[in-house]
Amino acid sequence: MSLPRLFVSHSTLDNAWCRPMVNALTALGYDVWFDEQQLQGGMNWVQNIAQSLQQHDIVIVIMTPASWASAWVQEEINLAIATQKPIIPVRLKPTDVSGFLLTRQWIDAVDQESVPIARKIVGLLNQVAPEQETRVRQSVAAPELVPPFMQALGFVGTRIDGIALVTPPLCKIPGGPAVLGTDHQREPDFTSEARQHTVDVAPFALATYPVTVLEYWYAVAAGAPPPQEWERQSQHPHYPVVSISWKMALAYANWLATVKG
Structure with missing residues (x-):
């Protein structure tokens, strides 16, 4: 039986804590997506993250106030839910969360080193994946x-x-290329936004x-x-x-x- 592929959703402020955890999981044979290692210069990083999340089996969310406030982490959580990926929240710092994550089994990592947390994650993996695969909804x-x-x-x-x-x-919306971001030359007041880039949007439905x-x-x-x-x-x-x-x-x-x- 192959090991599940893991996607780590986190704030870049927590890279230093996450790095040993990722290395420990990788050493155990897990395929772990961690943006510090997988993203390279010149990549369409928005599209790369979305594709990588969909290609992995389980999403590990490192929860801190910074990650919960991150629009990207929220998007990753929403994409994980939409694609029915099991989610393992790891509470690195006390965080006031709401919604779906309140129903998940948490790993408490407050004031703990990340390598022991990697072992706790491994202990949960066998519980999470089969449950998601075999459940039949009525x-x-x-x-x-x-x-x-x-x-x-x-x-x-x-x-x-x-x-x-x-x-x-629902109104079905066909998929196709979409241009996101801002043209910084035409909109100099919005240079804090991402530059224009094209992403492929899958078909979706809107209420x-x-x-x-x-x-x-x-x-x-x-x-x-x-x-x-x-x-x-x-x-x-x-x-x-x-x-x-x-x-x-x-x-x-x-x-x-x-x-x-």
């Missing part, structure tokens, strides 16, 4: 969750492993309507924090949900992706 149609007029718009009620949720109609109160209601029922004036909002289930912070939106998306698998 999905049952639940039209009673959705008012008829919303059903007519394409909203669907479902119970997955006993968890109720409502999914919206036809903004997230409704009804959709978010089931996340709240499952434990998500309610937004402001939730009682008033709940009186209009077909309205777009409002007063949602970025972290709440991310937690909702992660919850939905986790439940749907």
Whole structure:
């Protein structure tokens, strides 16, 4: 049986701590993606990271306030969820997290050297990968969750492993090349942004309507924090949900992706 391939998601501020851990895992025969070693000058590093994550089996997230605040780490976590990669969070520093990672089994690495943490990661690998591979989700149609007029718009009620949720109609977006970043010559005030580069975007789907109160209601029922004036909002289930912070939106998306698998 081949060893799972590992992707390390982290803040570059933690490179020094991560390096011995990566070396220890590599010495044990694991294929470990670590940006300090794999990224080279001249690479399209955005595309390289995304492709590498999809090519690896398990994502190890080194959690610190800096990594949790990193847009790139958040993107890597979201991509791992979207591609159904098992995630092992390693808490290097006390970090206030939300959403999907709250449901994961953590490795506590606060005030610890990284090589012993590598051994703890190895101990978890055999538990994580088979569980993800063999689990069969029970999905049952639940039209009673959705008012008829919303059903007519394409909203669907479902119970997955006993968890109720409502999914919206989707608009399919074809894949293709997309230009990201800023032209620094034309936009000199935005030199802090990445330079323009082309990435290949896979086909994806976008909700036809903004997230409704009804959709978010089931996340709240499952434990998500309610937004402001939730009682008033709940009186209009077909309205777009409002007063949602970025972290709440991310937690909702992660919850939905986790439940749907």
